[in-house]
Amino acid sequence: MNIMMIENLTKSYGEKTLFKDISFSINDGDKIGIIGINGVGKSTLLKIIYGIDIADSGSVNMPSKTRIEFLSQDPNFDPKATVLEQIFKGDSPIMKLIQRYELALEKLENNPENKEFQEKILSLNNEMTAQDAWETENRAKTILTKLGIKHFDSKMNTLSGGQQKRVALAAALIAPCELLILDEPTNHMDNNTIDWIEEYLTSRKGAILMITHDRYFLDRVVNKTLELEKGNLYTYPGNYSYFIEKRLERREIANSIEKKRKNLYKKELEWIRSGCQARTTKSKSRIQRFEIIKNSKVDLTQEVLDISLGQSRLGKKIVSIKNLSKSFDNKKIIDNFSYTVLKNDRIGIIGDNGIGKSTLLNIIKGVLNPDSGSIDIGSTVKIGYFSQKTTHMDESLRAIDYIKEHSEIFEMSDGSKISASQIMEQFLFTPDMQWTYINRLSGGEKRRLYLLKILVAAPNVLLLDEPTNDLDIDSLKVLESYIDNFEGPVISVSHDRYFLNRTCSRIFSYEGSGKILEHTGNYTDFRNFKKSIIPDVLVKNNNKENTSKKPKKQAQLKLTYKENLEFQSIESEIESLEALLDKLENDMNNNSRDFVKLNELLKEKELVEEKLLDKMERFEYLNDIYYKRI
Numbered sequence: 001m002n003i004m005m006i007e008n009l010t011k012s013y014g015e016k017t018l019f020k021d022i023s024f025s026i027n028d029g030d031k032i033g034i035i036g037i038n039g040v041g042k043s044t045l046l047k048i049i050y051g052i053d054i055a056d057s058g059s060v061n062m063p064s065k066t067r068i069e070f071l072s073q074d075p076n077f078d079p080k081a082t083v084l085e086q087i088f089k090g091d092s093p094i095m096k097l098i099q100r101y102e103l104a105l106e107k108l109e110n111n112p113e114n115k116e117f118q119e120k121i122l123s124l125n126n127e128m129t130a131q132d133a134w135e136t137e138n139r140a141k142t143i144l145t146k147l148g149i150k151h152f153d154s155k156m157n158t159l160s161g162g163q164q165k166r167v168a169l170a171a172a173l174i175a176p177c178e179l180l181i182l183d184e185p186t187n188h189m190d191n192n193t194i195d196w197i198e199e200y201l202t203s204r205k206g207a208i209l210m211i212t213h214d215r216y217f218l219d220r221v222v223n224k225t226l227e228l229e230k231g232n233l234y235t236y237p238g239n240y241s242y243f244i245e246k247r248l249e250r251r252e253i254a255n256s257i258e259k260k261r262k263n264l265y266k267k268e269l270e271w272i273r274s275g276c277q278a279r280t281t282k283s284k285s286r287i288q289r290f291e292i293i294k295n296s297k298v299d300l301t302q303e304v305l306d307i308s309l310g311q312s313r314l315g316k317k318i319v320s321i322k323n324l325s326k327s328f329d330n331k332k333i334i335d336n337f338s339y340t341v342l343k344n345d346r347i348g349i350i351g352d353n354g355i356g357k358s359t360l361l362n363i364i365k366g367v368l369n370p371d372s373g374s375i376d377i378g379s380t381v382k383i384g385y386f387s388q389k390t391t392h393m394d395e396s397l398r399a400i401d402y403i404k405e406h407s408e409i410f411e412m413s414d415g416s417k418i419s420a421s422q423i424m425e426q427f428l429f430t431p432d433m434q435w436t437y438i439n440r441l442s443g444g445e446k447r448r449l450y451l452l453k454i455l456v457a458a459p460n461v462l463l464l465d466e467p468t469n470d471l472d473i474d475s476l477k478v479l480e481s482y483i484d485n486f487e488g489p490v491i492s493v494s495h496d497r498y499f500l501n502r503t504c505s506r507i508f509s510y511e512g513s514g515k516i517l518e519h520t521g522n523y524t525d526f527r528n529f530k531k532s533i534i535p536d537v538l539v540k541n542n543n544k545e546n547t548s549k550k551p552k553k554q555a556q557l558k559l560t561y562k563e564n565l566e567f568q569s570i571e572s573e574i575e576s577l578e579a580l581l582d583k584l585e586n587d588m589n590n591n592s593r594d595f596v597k598l599n600e601l602l603k604e605k606e607l608v609e610e611k612l613l614d615k616m617e618r619f620e621y622l623n624d625i626y627y628k629r630i
Contacts, residue, residue, distance in 0.1 A: 001027060001028040002025055002026075002027055002028075003026045003027060003028055003030075003062060003063075003066055003178050003179055003207050004025065004026040004049070004060065004061065004062040004066065004179065004207075005023075005025050005059075005060075005061045005062070006022070006023055006024050006025070006026075006049065006058070006059075006060050006061075007023045007058055007059050007060075007061065008021045008022070008023055008057065008058040008059070009021070009022050009023070009045070009048065009055045009057070009058035009059075009060070010022075010055060010056045010057045010058055011041060011044055011045075011048065011053075011055050011056055012056055015432070016432070017231050018040060018041030018044055018045075018228075018231065019040075019041050019045065019228060019231050019232070019233060020231045020232075021058070022058075022228075022232070022233035023058075023233070024226060024233060024235055026179060026207050026209060027207065028178070028206065028207055029205075029206075029207065029223075030207045030208070030209075030223065030224050031201065031202075031207070031208045031221055031222050031223045031224065032207070032208065032209045032210070032222065032223075032224045032225070032226060033210055033211070033212065033218045033221075033222035033224075033225050033226070033239075033240065034046075034209070034210070034211045034225075034226045034227075034228065035218075035225060035226070035227050035228070035240075035243065035472075035473060036227060036228035036229060036472065037229075037428065037444075037472045037474050037475070038442055038443075038444025038445050038447070038448060038470070038471070038472045038475065039433075039441070039442045039444065039445045040228045040229065040230075041228060042211045042228055043072075043073065043183055043211065043442070045228070046070070046181050046183055046209065046211065047072075048060065049068075049181065049209070050068055050070040050181055051068075052070075066178050066179065067175075067176060067177040067178050067179070068177055068178070068179045068180075068181060069172045069175045069177040069179075069180050069181065070172065070181045070183075071168055071169055071172040071180075071181065071182045071183060071185060072168075072183050073183045073184050073187070073443065075164070075165065075168035077156045077164060077167070077168065078156060079155070079156050079157035080155060080156070080157065081155070081156050082152065082153050082154065082155060082156070083144065083149055083151070083152045083153070083154050083156070083159075083167055084102060084140070084152045084153070085099075085102065086156055086167055086168075086171065087140050087144070087167065087170055087171045087174065088102060088140070088171075089171070093131070094131055094133050094136050094176065095136075095175065097124070097127060097128060097131060097133050098128075098133055098136065098137055100124060101121075101124045101125075101128055101133070101137075104117065104120045104121050104124055105121065107120075108120075108121050135614075136174060136176075138566075138618055138621075139174055139614065139618075140170065140174045141621060142617050142618055142620075142621045143170045143173055143174055143200075144166075144167070144170050145621050146193075146196050146200075146617070147166040147167075147169065147170055147193055147196075148163075148166060148190075148193060148352070148353065149163060149166055149167060149170065160353075160354065161188070162188040162189075162353050162354070163353075165187070165188055165189075166189070166193075169182075169185055169197075173200065173204075177206065178206055178207060179206065179207045179208075179209065180204070180206060180207070180208045180209070180210075181208075181209045181210065182208065182209075182210035182211070182212075183210070183211050184211055184212060184213075184470070185197060185210060185212060186212055186214045186217055186495070187469050187470070188353070188466075188469065188495075189353070189495060190350075190351070190352050190353045190495055191350060191495050191497060191523075192352070193353075194214065194217065194495060194497075197217075198217060198220050198221055201221050202220065202221055203610070203613065205610070208221075210222075213468060213470075213471060213472055213473050213476060213496075214468075214496060214497075214498065215240050215473065215498040216497050216498050218239060218240035218243075219239045219240045219241055220239075221239075222239045222240065223237075223238065223239065224236070224237055224238070225238065225239065225240065225242070225243040227243065227247065234247070234250065309410065309411075309412060309413060309423075309455050309456060309458065311413075311458045311459060311460050311486070311487065311488065312380070312382045312458045312459065312460045313380060313460070314343060314378075314380055314381065314382075314460035314461070314487065314488050315378050315379065315380035315381075316343075316378075317376075317378035317379070317380075318341045318342070318343060318377075318378050318381055318461065318488075318489060319340075319341035319364060319375065319376070319377050319378070319381065319461070319489075320340050320341070320374075320375070320376040320377075321337060321338055321339045321340070321341075321364075321373070321374075321375050322338050322373055322374050322375075322376075323336050323337075323338055323372065323373035323374070324336070324337045324338065324360075324363065324370050324372075324373035324374075324375060325337070325370060325371050325372045325373055325514065326356075326359055326363065326368070326370050326371050326514075327371055327514075328356070331356075332513050332514035333355075333356035333359045333514055334356070334359060334360065334363075334370075334514050334516065335513065335514025335515060336373070336514075337360075337373075337514075337516050338373075339518070341461075341489050341491075342489065343487070343488060343489060344489070345489035345490070345491070345505075345506065346483070346489070346490050346503055346504045346505045346506065347489070347490070347491045347492070347504060347506045347507070347508055348492050348493075348494060348500040348503070348504035348506070348507050348508070348522070348523060349361075349491065349492065349493040349494075349507075349508045349509075349510070350493075350494070350495070350500070350507060350508070350509050350510070350523070350526075351509060351510030351511070352510070352512075355510045355512065356510065357493045357510055358388070358465050358493055360491075360508075360516075361385070361463045361465055361491065361493060363375060364377070364383070364463060364491070365383055365385045365463060380460070381460065381461050382457075382458070382459050382460050382461065383459055383461045383462075383463060384454045384455065384457060384459025384461070384462050384463070385454070385463045385465075386450070386451060386454050386462070386463070386464045386465060386467055387465050388465045388466045388469065390446050390447060390450050393438055393446065393449075393450060394438070395437065395438040395439035396437065396438075396439070397437070397438055398434070398435050398436065398437055398438070399424070399429060399433060399434050399435070399436055399437075399438055399441065399449055400420055400421060400424060400429075400434040400435060402438060402449060402453060403420045403423070403424060403449075403452065403453060403456065404420050405453075406453065406456055406457055407420070407456070408420050410423050410456050411458070413485075421434060423452070423456065424452070427448065427449075427452045428448070429445075429449070433445070443470050444470045444471060444472055444475075446470075447469070447470045447471050448471065448475055451467075451471070451475075451479070455482070459488070460487070460488040461488050461489055461490075462483070462486065462488065462489070462490040462491070462492075463491050464490065464491070464492040464493070464494070465492075465493045466493055466494060466495070467479060467492060467494065467499070468494055468495075468496035468499050476496075476499065480499065480502050480503055483503050484503075490503065492504065497523050497524075500522060500523035501522045501523050501524055502522075504522050504523065505520070505521065505522065506518065506519070506520055506521070507519045507521065507522070507523065507525075507526040509526065509530075563622060563625075566618075566622065567619075567622040567623070570615060570618065570619045570622065571619065573615055574612065574615050574616060574619060577608055577611060577612040577615060578612065580608055581605065581608055581609065581612065584601055584604060584605045584608065585605070587601050588601045588602070588605070
């Protein structure tokens, strides 16, 4: 079923055309990923489709009852609202009903003897049951828990930026809609959370349109890829791996066509220069054809970053860490950690959000001091630190002036020298963009400019804090290639599994209570290692302090009366659904030749499987609270 038709959209900002006359359709079941370098207009396209930006020309057509949910990169929220209040701010009838129920419940809790409030709750209880709104509320709490938000009464202004993004994502996921639009849903999420989002979106019904630079995520979730390149849109009916293969084929075909055009143009140009006059109809027609051939040139230049920059000499002594410890507000972040950084080290730092992964980088850089222990840095070490934030950038500067703050001439790895303007062009900053004020660049373009500023300083030790956030895939590929050729250690904090597998040969995993687990190998090697060890050993070794503090935190969560009733019956409901699945599979085997009946059974099986998945997730959530494991 067709959900939306996008026809001949054009959008420009000043003299820059983002896209021109692009068209595509969105069908039910489409899971679409949009790919393109930073600044080509990916986020703008999403905003136009959602209706918060306007195209210069073209149209977005959809049935009148089509519901759309949108997760922006910087979601808005009510700072005084609780997590649950923020979640249920949608405009659908069920959301409005839940809002009324939550408000009435709050009033009753403050005035438990008030009969008017009691009657109101009773009435709303019946209405919630009639509209099956309990399922939506339960699903919201389950999703929030999976995303790491466990205290539903917390005010939004008390949450970190990453937690606020998770609440916004949960709100988008639970809202009933035909089209879900997500702009960078995996940014600032830890690896375990991304794994869960992958599974959820893969099994979700309805259409999805999203921007993400997570290549594993694109491979596992997406079934259609849109590429924005130089104002054009190309459609590929497959995931990221399929896109890579077919894009190469498309470019080869374009090269072949352009080669034939050039040959034909050369022949026609010779004819024109021979002095033939347009006296006959045939000659006039040929001259017109020559003009068409001349003007049909295809731009085949590929926007590829080149950062073959020079770097400073590095001596034998680099960074020596001995018995390092660091705490914040009595929370142990690093506990008695020692390590000697080697020249060829490629280290990836992983762990849950909020656990303090960036702390080690900040101590090495000198931004933070350790509580105890020592860190000894060699005299030849020149650190390049790519931090998560670009707030330190003076956005009143033009882009080229920001680079010239370091130097106007730069040395390349082969010893040649180039100007600031030339090196910016190699980094995909056109002459017009170079003279653009930083505050007018996109978020991804600012990150690319910031990365360039760090690399032109010729560091010999790289500290990268979430380098994949807001960098497009092509930029990431070149950064990975740069790391391959970098003659010094690289330490990266990252949630990007592809980047960790591609660049790291050692993993530092923050396990809690300040314990850092070291493992030789990339991210996948480490995950396989973790699966092979006994979970109880990790709990004993890494979470002793958490165990003693846990009961106080758990006491804040308890099952409501209705949730308690639900918990008592949910296991039998799961057993019934599993039995029904077994029966449906037997019926399918018995009706394998009756295609009409088989199709009916398949549809019923999909519905039962979806319901079973919801029940199992709900059981896990209730079980954790009941036994006070959260």
